[in-house]
Amino acid sequence: MSALEVSGLQKSFGGLRVTREVNLSVEPGERRLIIGPNGAGKTTLFSLITGELRPDAGSIRLFGREIVRVPSRRRAHLGLARTYQIITLFQRETLLHNVMLSLLGLSGLRWNPFRRFAQQAALIEAGRAALARVGLLDMADRPLSDTSYGERRRVEIAMGLAQNPKVLLLDEPFAGLSIEERRDVQGLLASIPHDVTIVMIEHDMDVALEFAERITVLHFGEVVVEGSRAEVVAHPKTREIYLGE
Amino acid sequence: MNLWLLAANSIAFGGLLFLLSAGFALIFGLMRIPNLTHGSLFMLGAYFGVSLISWGVGFWLAALAGGVGVAVLGGLIERLLLRRLPGAELAQVLVTLGLSFMIADACLMQWGGDPISIETPAALRGASRVAGVAFPTYRLGVIVIAVAFAVVLWAMLERTRLGAMIRAGVDDPMMARAVGIRVPLLFTLVFCLGSGLAGFAGVIGGPILSVYPGLDQDMLPLALVVVILGGSGSLVGAFVGSFVVGVLYNFGQALLPELAYVVLFLPMLVVLVVRPAGLFGRSSP
C-alpha cells in the first residue's frame, strides 16, 4: 500500500488549468523529489494534497484511505504535515511558542481555556526537542521577528517535524539559504527516520538529487517524467524542459 | 392600501438607493475601502441642496452643485486621509467612521435638529397617469433619473477607457498597476465619482425623504445591504440590489411597520449564508 497516492487530480483557477492531471504514488518511507519550472503547479499540488485547496476532480489516498473529502484540519490529524515555500510563521511569538502551536494542533488540550499554555510541560519538552533537531534550541525563547531568514526556514521544518507526521511535504526547504545553511538542513533531513515518508519540492538540484530516491518532473500541471535519479536526468524530456532543447 | 402607489414608491426609492450605492459598490470593489462616510455624504449633499435652494438656486442646479460639492469633499478625504493608509483596511474603516461622526455633528450644528423638507420642483408636482394608474410625477422622475444614470454609468464602465481601467482595477489591482494604469489617480476619480453620486442622490431624495439628523445612519445600512446583496464592485449587483431593497423596505414599512428592519435584512442574511460573495460578486478562491 502506498503512503500517498494521488490519481487524476485536477485543479484550475478561473480558466487557468494549473493541475491538469496528476498521478503520483509514493511508497512508505520513500524520499520523493518533485521538480519542475516555476509555475509548474508544484505548490498547488501540495495545497491540494493537504486540502487547503479543493480539487476539481481526482482522488487522494493516504495509506489507502481516501481523504479528498476530509477537511484540511483533519488531514493533519491523519498524519499529514507540510512546510511552506513562503514562510508562514507566527511573527509575534517566540520560536518555542511557534513549535508548541504546531504540537497543540494535534492535542486535545487546544480547546482548554483554563490551563496556562506557557506551563504545559509536555508541550514545552516536545517543542524544545523539535527545536533541538533543527539546531535552534539555544534561541528557543527568542521572538521569531529577531531571527534570520535561514533560522526561520529551519523553524518551518521544526513545525512540520514536531507533529510527528507519517507523510511530510517540504516545499523548497532550501530556498534562500546560504551554502553552509544548506549543508546543515541537508544533514537534518538525512537524519529524519524512514518511518516518515517525505515528498520534497526543490529547485536546487545538487542538494535535492542527493536526497531523493525517485524524482517526479512536473510541467504545466502534468507529470512528464518519473523515475530514478539517473533515469530522470538522462530523459530527453527533462533536458527539453530544463535546457530548452 | 394602494398597491400601485406602494410599488411606485418602492421603485423610486430603489432608484435613489442605486444612486447612493453604485458609488459605494465601486469604491468598495476598486479600492477595498468600506466607505462608512457614504451615508453622511448623502446627507451632506441634501443639506447643501437645502441651503442652495434657500439662496434661490433652482432645484436641478442645486442637485448638481450639491453633487459636485460632495464630490470635491470626497476627493479631499481620499487624498488627505485615506491615501495615507494604503491597504490598511481596518484603519480606513475607523477613519471613515470617525469622519461620519464629525460630519453628522457638523450638520447638526449648521442646520439644526429639525427635519427640513425640500420642495418638489414645480414641473414635477402632481400626478401622472401611466397605463391608467396615477403616480406621483416626481417619483417617476426619480426612476427615470436613476435608470439614466445606470445606463450612463454602465456605458462609462463598459465602453470607455476610464471604465476599462476601473474594471481592470476591480478585477486585479496588482495587474492593473503592472500594466501601467495610474491607480492612485483612478482611486481619487472613483472616490469623487462615488461621493458625488451620493451627494446628488441626497438632494434628489430630499423631496421624498426630507433631510434630518440621522438620515446618514438610515441610509448607510441600506447601502451596505445593497452591496452585500449585489456583490462588491458590481454595478449590475448594485442595480438589482437597490430595487430589491427598495421594494422590501417600502412594503415592509407598509405591511409590517414594526419589523420593517428585520424584513429588510432577511434577504441579506440568506445571501450571506448561501452565497457570501453576493448575487453578482465574484467569489474569491
Place this chain on the structure above:
Amino acid sequence: MRRLAALGSLLLALGLLASLPAWIGNSYYVNIASQVLLYAVFALGLNVIVGYAGLVSLGHAGLFGIAAYSGAILITAGYGHFVAIAGALVVTLGVAALFAVLALRGTGLGFVMITVALGQIVWGVAYRWISLTNGDNGVSITSRPAPFGLSLVDANPFYWATLVVFLVAVAAIAIFVASPFGASLRGTRDQPRRMNALGYNVWLIRFLAFLFSGLWSGVAGLLFLYYNQFVSPQTVALTASAEVLLMVISGGTATLLGPIAGALLVVIMKNVASGYIERWNFVLGAIFVAIVIFMPEGLVPGSLRLWRWATRRRRQHPAGPAAMAPVPHGSINGGAQ
C-alpha cells in the same frame, strides 16, 4: 523578586479600587467610576474578538443592548432579577451565536460590514418594534437587585458590586488569553491558513471566541441597565459600537490593560466633554481619525513609543534628521489582513 513586585502592585491596585469611594468622596465621581468599570468589562469583551481574534466588530453594541433590553423587558414583565439576568444572558448568547454564524461568513472587511449590518438590525428592532421595546422612549426599570440582601440602590454599593463583576471579568479573560485555547485563538488571528493545516478548527475557535466576547458584552449590558435603570435605542446605535471600539483601540488591542485604560479615557472624556462642549460625537470622530493617523497601535503603546523615541533621540542625535518613529508590528494599520 519581579513576581513579588507584580503581586505588590496588584494588591495596591486592588486596595485603591476597593477603597475608591472613601477617598473620592463625592457620589457623582463614584458613579463615573462605576461607568468606567462597566465599560471596561464591555471593552475587555470586545477585545477578545478585536484584539485576540483579529476580527473587528462594529456590532457589539447590539449584543450589549440585547442583554440590557432583555433584562429590562423581563423585569417589567414581573420576573425577578435572577431570572432576568439569567434570561438576558441566555438570549444574548443565542443572538451572539447567530451573529457569529453570519459574520464569520466573511473575514476582514466582510466581517466588519456584516457586523455593522447586524448591529443596525438590532437598532431597527429597538427603534421600531414599539410593542416590545417601547420604541424611542426606551424601557425603564425601577429597582436594582439586592444580592445577599445587600441593597445596591446607593452609589457606593453599586460601585462595589460593579467592581466585583469587573474583577471576575479581568480574571476570566486573563486566564482565557493565557490558556491553550487563547494561544489557538491568537494563532488564528496571525496565520489562519497555517492553523488550519496544523489541525485547528479555525471557524469553531472563532465562533467560541465570539460567544465568549458576547457573554462579557452581555454582562456589561446588564450592568449598564442597572446603572441607568433605563435602556433606549441610543444604547444600540452604531455610535455606541464605535465608542467601545474606540476604547479598545485607543488603549491598545490584544492587551489586558489597554481596554481598561481606553474605557477610563473615553468615559472621562465623554463626561468632561459633555460638561464643556455639546459636541461629543464630533470629538469622538476626531479622536478616531487622529489615533488612526498618528498612533495606530493605540494610545498606551503609542505614547510609550513616542516617549522612548523622543528620549533616545535626545540622547543619541541631538540634531538628527526628523524621521518618524517606527511603528511596530501589530498596529491597526498593518494588522488587518
